[in-house]
Amino acid sequence: MMMWEALREGLDEEMEKDPTVCLMGEDVGHYGGSYKVSYGLYKKYGDMRLLDTPICENGFMGMGVGAAMTGLRPIVEGMNMGFLLLAFNQISNNCGMLHYTSGGQFKVPMVIRGPGGVGRQLGAEHSQRLESYFQSIPGVQLVACSTVANSKALLKSAIRSDNPIIFFEHVLLYNVKGEVHPGDYCQCLERAEMVREGTDVSIFCYSRMRYVVMQAVAELEKQGYNPEVIDLISLKPFDMETISKSIKKTRKAIIVEECMKTGGIGASLSAVIHESLFNELDHEVLRLSSQDVPTSYAYELEAATIVQPEKVVEAVHKVCGTRVAA
Amino acid sequence: MVLGREFEEMCAQMYYRGKMFGFVHLYSGQEAVSTGVIKACLRKDDFISSTYRDHVHALSKGVSARKVMAELFGKKTGVSRGQGGSMHLFDREHGLLGGYAFIGEGIPIGLGAAYQVAYSRRVLGNESDDRVAVNFFGDGTCNVGQFYESLNMATLYKLPCIFVVENNKWAIGMNHPRATAPSGIADNEPWIYKKGPAFGMPGVHVDGMDVMKVREVAMEAVERARRGEGPTLIEAETYRYRGHSLADPDELRRKEEKEHYAARDPIPQFAKYMVANGLATESDIKALEAKVKEVVDDCVEYAENSPKPDMSQLLENVFADPKGFGIGPDGRYRYENPGFTAGTAEVS
Numbered sequence: 001m002m003m004w005e006a007l008r009e010g011l012d013e014e015m016e017k018d019p020t021v022c023l024m025g026e027d028v029g030h031y032g033g034s035y036k037v038s039y040g041l042y043k044k045y046g047d048m049r050l051l052d053t054p055i056c057e058n059g060f061m062g063m064g065v066g067a068a069m070t071g072l073r074p075i076v077e078g079m080n081m082g083f084l085l086l087a088f089n090q091i092s093n094n095c096g097m098l099h100y101t102s103g104g105q106f107k108v109p110m111v112i113r114g115p116g117g118v119g120r121q122l123g124a125e126h127s128q129r130l131e132s133y134f135q136s137i138p139g140v141q142l143v144a145c146s147t148v149a150n151s152k153a154l155l156k157s158a159i160r161s162d163n164p165i166i167f168f169e170h171v172l173l174y175n176v177k178g179e180v181h182p183g184d185y186c187q188c189l190e191r192a193e194m195v196r197e198g199t200d201v202s203i204f205c206y207s208r209m210r211y212v213v214m215q216a217v218a219e220l221e222k223q224g225y226n227p228e229v230i231d232l233i234s235l236k237p238f239d240m241e242t243i244s245k246s247i248k249k250t251r252k253a254i255i256v257e258e259c260m261k262t263g264g265i266g267a268s269l270s271a272v273i274h275e276s277l278f279n280e281l282d283h284e285v286l287r288l289s290s291q292d293v294p295t296s297y298a299y300e301l302e303a304a305t306i307v308q309p310e311k312v313v314e315a316v317h318k319v320c321g322t323r324v325a326a
Numbered sequence: 327m328v329l330g331r332e333f334e335e336m337c338a339q340m341y342y343r344g345k346m347f348g349f350v351h352l353y354s355g356q357e358a359v360s361t362g363v364i365k366a367c368l369r370k371d372d373f374i375s376s377t378y379r380d381h382v383h384a385l386s387k388g389v390s391a392r393k394v395m396a397e398l399f400g401k402k403t404g405v406s407r408g409q410g411g412s413m414h415l416f417d418r419e420h421g422l423l424g425g426y427a428f429i430g431e432g433i434p435i436g437l438g439a440a441y442q443v444a445y446s447r448r449v450l451g452n453e454s455d456d457r458v459a460v461n462f463f464g465d466g467t468c469n470v471g472q473f474y475e476s477l478n479m480a481t482l483y484k485l486p487c488i489f490v491v492e493n494n495k496w497a498i499g500m501n502h503p504r505a506t507a508p509s510g511i512a513d514n515e516p517w518i519y520k521k522g523p524a525f526g527m528p529g530v531h532v533d534g535m536d537v538m539k540v541r542e543v544a545m546e547a548v549e550r551a552r553r554g555e556g557p558t559l560i561e562a563e564t565y566r567y568r569g570h571s572l573a574d575p576d577e578l579r580r581k582e583e584k585e586h587y588a589a590r591d592p593i594p595q596f597a598k599y600m601v602a603n604g605l606a607t608e609s610d611i612k613a614l615e616a617k618v619k620e621v622v623d624d625c626v627e628y629a630e631n632s633p634k635p636d637m638s639q640l641l642e643n644v645f646a647d648p649k650g651f652g653i654g655p656d657g658r659y660r661y662e663n664p665g666f667t668a669g670t671a672e673v674s
Binding site: 046049051053059061062064066068069070071072090093094098099100103107108109139161163191234236238239240241242244 | 373
């Protein structure tokens with residue numbers, strides 16, 4: 001099945017299991033979601049549980065927080081993650097901080113999800129990566145799904161979590177095909193995923209960049225390299241067990257991300273790696289990130305803004321040295 | 327009302343004596359609104375949300391005065407364990423959904439609680455669930471987008487949410503007419519209650535210095551909401567006797583205005599009413615005042631003698647599920663490390 005179907009299945013299963021789970025957002029009800037994640041569910045669960053909101057992100061995000069504080073488990077969808085910039089007040093102050101500021105009295109078991117990332121010529125405002133902006137908010141977890149299997153399994157966990165989870169989907173991954181885990185499988189929100197075990201270099205990535213990296217890996221294998229690829233999954237907090245084990249093995253690290261270089265997820269990860277694993281490194285950590293520019297409409301400029309497989313190959317050459325194919 | 331006034335005046339004393347810090351916003355003068363709406367019309371299981379001027383809302387809702395004072399002193403026995411302070415009073419048991427520092431951000435929260443009640447009735451089948459949520463905020467808040475977004479959704483989804491504007495004419499140093507345009511084409515006044523009908527709900531104006539009038543108007547709005555007929559916007563004309571906060575030099579408000587509202591002080595007004603209608607005698611009132619003074623003195627003693635927060639509180643409540651701090655290099659969740667309860671664990 002495709003990722004949108006997997007997400008839909010996860011949502012349906014959790015809504016069926018727990019009557020306090022509900023979805024709110026623009027066009028999530030009758031329209032079925034801008035990427036079909038809630039397609040047809042309003043017929044099964046009704047208009048209150050698939051709440052079509054007016055266009056007022058900060059308002060309905062806050063409404064979600066209030067509902068979560070008083071006993072529901074809402075999922076609030078940003079039609080495009082970028083729109084959630086309008087809800088930053090509620091996400092930062094209330095979603096993230098309220099459990100602490102209330103002395104632990106109110107929990108906010110919410111999932112904030114939506115499509116983000118650079119698509120196909122959608123222009124600067126529809127091509128945003130908010131994971132770097134939300135990074136510093138205390139009290140939230142940031143999770144990025146990337147495959148059919150992990151998207152459903154992570155969404156189920158996120159819905160069941162008592163913490164507020166910001167769940168990043170990618171506009172270009174909804175039609176990716178794959179298999180879901182059987183049964184009621186829920187994936188741990190705090191663990192990274194080993195994509196390919198290797199020995200030469202640790203490549204850390206997330207979301208769509210996983211596919212860009214694996215494309216590069218196909219080429220690198222031919223050239224005789226043996227990279228280890230890890231999908232971070234949990235952008236905050238970092239799974240330091242998986243990350244440090246990998247670096248101790250390969251002694252080299254490359255971070256491949258779609259958010260912008262300045263203040264990105266990679267900036268945090270790079271700092272943490274240098275601070276805690278300095279003596280395990282043979283080379284400084286390389287960060288491959290998007291350019292610090294608004295995403296252009298024109299195809300070539302857009303392509304030059306984000307990381308392409310060739311850049312990953314180059315980076316591996318840089319840290320590992322040139323190799324002769326076996 | 328008397329408790330509210332005594333409590334707030336004590337806060338001023340405590341602040342200037344260095345027991346209370348930061349931004350403290352006192353409610354003195356506005357007691358009729360808090361008592362008239364909350365004390366007179368709401369139940370323990372109803373919800374309220376407020377702004378930073380939340381001390382008396384908390385007291386009216388039944389929150390322990392001792393715990394509020396302890397919170398203001400930053401002690402661990404405070405309602406929010408000393409972690410919230412004056413502007414962030416929360417009490418789950420009494421349905422106090424928060425004091426909020428950013429005005430307007432508490433309104434969708436109250437709306438969400440009302441949504442939860444509607445959900446309880448319409449989805450979960452609890453047809454007799456008639457709880458309501460009341461949002462309190464000021465004139466300045468009525469220009470914030472979230473206010474309008476919430477009015478729209480409250481009517482659209484027919485939620486049991488009541489919006490109470492405590493129009494005390496001043497948003498720090500901004501006099502209401504300087505910040506808010508007139509509310510009608512033929513109107514010269516920036517009425518807030520007139521915005522209700524524009525969003526499909528009744529808008530009511532009331533003299534916020536008269537507790538009986540506030541009670542009457544609030545009762546009707548609350549009953550309406552309990553019957554499932556939707557939201558109401560109430561504009562209460564009121565006044566704060568002190569500055570915006572204890573740090574405000576209050577230089578802009580004219581003497582005549584202050585004197586006008588001092589003459590309409592809700593507390594002596596209501597005392598006169600009670601005596602005139604045989605509801606209480608002068609000595610009853612004196613006894614009440616003495617009792618309240620005792621209560622407030624007791625609060626201060628309680629707060630003084632309460633311990634400061636433990637260092638464990640640094641990390642404890644950041645997440646409802648401390649797994650949120652993640653997995654450390656040793657493979658254990660970070661909250662499992664001994665330093666976590668001492669507030670010294672590495673968590674990032």
